[in-house]
Amino acid sequence: MTKSIAEINEKIAKGQAVVVTAEEVIDLVRKKGTAKAAKEVDVVTTGTFGPMCSSGAYFNLGHSQPRIKAGGGQVYLNDVPAYTGIAAVDIFLGATALPDDDPRNRSHPGEFKYGGGHVIEELVAGNDVRLVVNAHGTDCYPRRKIETWINLQSMNEAVLFNIRNAYQNYNVAVNLGDRTLYTYMGVLKPRLGNANYSTSGQLSPLFNDPYYKTIGVGTRIFLGGGVGYVAWHGTQHNPGALRTDKGVPRRGGGTLAVIGDLKQMSPRWLVGTSFLGYGATLTVGIGVPIPILSEEILEYAAVTDEEIIAPVIDYFEAYPQRSPEVLGEVTYAQLKSGSIKIKRKQVPTASLSSYSRAVEIATTLKGWIKKGEFRLTEPVAPLPGVESGIIIKPMQERPLEKEG
Amino acid sequence: MTVAKTVARKVVLRFPHRLVDKPIIYRLVKDYDLQFNILKASVTPEEEGLLILELSGSKKSYDDAVRYLTGVGVELQPLVKDVFRNEERCTHCGACVTICPVDAFVVNPKTRVVDFHETKCIACALCINACPVRAMEVRL
Incomplete structure (x- = not known):
């Protein structure tokens, strides 16, 4: 049995497409078997809703009168600095940017109440944001200072552009030390007090297409409550990660770079986030549709939490020191049971990624497709797969030569 | 004659694992002359002790007792x-x-x-x- 994306789109146009979520497909395959289910199902929808630090947005602010050249100067949105090293009124705001006067970790653990991710959430909510520009002034752009309110509607372009989202798999973080750790994986209690994980497991986009056979550059997706696209593979994309027999990565694995018009997104799916003692970030909602082009693709999409394995990593010593030590491997089914066994100790688990909201994303995307509002796209280029030989590289430091 | 100022405070005390079996509350009575009323007590699965008390006594004794508690490693927070x-x-x-x-x-x-x-x-x-x-x- 094979189908094409064009055939599936025709069925979507007629309102006849059979769409199920990555959770629903599991039961369907159990009941009907892969062959029959693959014939029936046209699209499987996935979802993930978790903190994703390599997120941000670029904006074109419009030209003031007289003109100002923010490029090379300083720009602040609600006191959070944006990157200005581009043309006159284009700026980029990163999710982890912090106000210059944020106390950070001077009083440890810092609270990181407000950063770039929070500004993005406020803009998407339609709020006015305080813009401050300091510039050097030129003959063509004479102005040196602007202070004004702006919002999404007043901008020309407002584009969410996340250079690494939707990590295929992720570490389970624990703490072997004797003091509390404040990390991007949350608060880790001493002596294996808890274990934090952060993927939606069987619902997560890249777990359902482990070899990137359908997801590629140009794939249309659910992004931040609106429509977005896969722009490229994400940074640190690591198709060469260790895999199970069924091809599911047992370590980080692949990632996606995604892009979309911020003006049609929603603050329910882009939430400013603060990690105590670590920093600010953005929680992002992503859902990717998987066209069931063959039995093989359905088999991948029917992956269950029992078949997905994550590494347990110590964030007291191993992670900060970049030691390769893995304390053990656990399945997502074990993680979701509420506790896992590490070093003969029963350790309670917690998730940083919301499974219930991931279900909501997959269900929303399913609804859009069933109603014919959302068509599937043919990828214009594949993501680098296992055959690319790409393996994530660590930094090799080299001493700078002494200046004479 | 001066009247000692008295206080009554509800506090959350968290005992690290190493202090769970130490007679600490006893000393609040014996050395600091405080009265206590236990509102809640538990030992969590991570073997941290948790105690919510209402402490009352003279302001000075209370302050000294707080200093003693934090000195031995008990985390103390007012009960909000x-x-x-x-x-x-x-x-x-x-x-x-x-x-x-x-x-x-x-x-x-x-x-x-x-x-x-x-x-x-x-x-x-x-x-x-x-x-x-x-x-x-x-x-x-």
Whole structure:
């Protein structure tokens, strides 16, 4: 049995497409078997809703009168600095940017109440944001200072552009030390007090297409409550990660770079986030549709939490020191049971990624497709797969030569 | 004649594992002449002791006792009145589940929605800053 994306789109146009979520497909395959289910199902929808630090947005602010050249100067949105090293009124705001006067970790653990991710959430909510520009002034752009309110509607372009989202798999973080750790994986209690994980497991986009056979550059997706696209593979994309027999990565694995018009997104799916003692970030909602082009693709999409394995990593010593030590491997089914066994100790688990909201994303995307509002796209280029030989590289430091 | 100023305070005490079997509250009575009323006591699965007390006595004794407690390594916080969840903001990720010392947050195994049991909450406020989207708030 094979189908094409064009055939599936025709069925979507007629309102006849059979769409199920990555959770629903599991039961369907159990009941009907892969062959029959693959014939029936046209699209499987996935979802993930978790903190994703390599997120941000670029904006074109419009030209003031007289003109100002923010490029090379300083720009602040609600006191959070944006990157200005581009043309006159284009700026980029990163999710982890912090106000210059944020106390950070001077009083440890810092609270990181407000950063770039929070500004993005406020803009998407339609709020006015305080813009401050300091510039050097030129003959063509004479102005040196602007202070004004702006919002999404007043901008020309407002584009969410996340250079690494939707990590295929992720570490389970624990703490072997004797003091509390404040990390991007949350608060880790001493002596294996808890274990934090952060993927939606069987619902997560890249777990359902482990070899990137359908997801590629140009794939249309659910992004931040609106429509977005896969722009490229994400940074640190690591198709060469260790895999199970069924091809599911047992370590980080692949990632996606995604892009979309911020003006049609929603603050329910882009939430400013603060990690105590670590920093600010953005929680992002992503859902990717998987066209069931063959039995093989359905088999991948029917992956269950029992078949997905994550590494347990110590964030007291191993992670900060970049030691390769893995304390053990656990399945997502074990993680979701509420506790896992590490070093003969029963350790309670917690998730940083919301499974219930991931279900909501997959269900929303399913609804859009069933109603014919959302068509599937043919990828214009594949993501680098296992055959690319790409393996994530660590930094090799080299001493700078002494200046004479 | 001077009248000693008296105080009555509700406090949350957290005992690290090494102090759980030490006679600390006894010394509050013996050495600092404080009265105590136990509102809640538990030892968590991580073997941390948790005690909520109302302490009363002279202001000086109370301050000295606080100094003694923090000196030996007991974490002490005033018992705030009420902790509530901003339902609009909560994303039901579950980061709070293992932070709460009294298991007031429970993941529904079927829906994976995080239920907050306010009646279990002892208002220790540990969840306030541990919540990544800061959905937990203190009502003073």
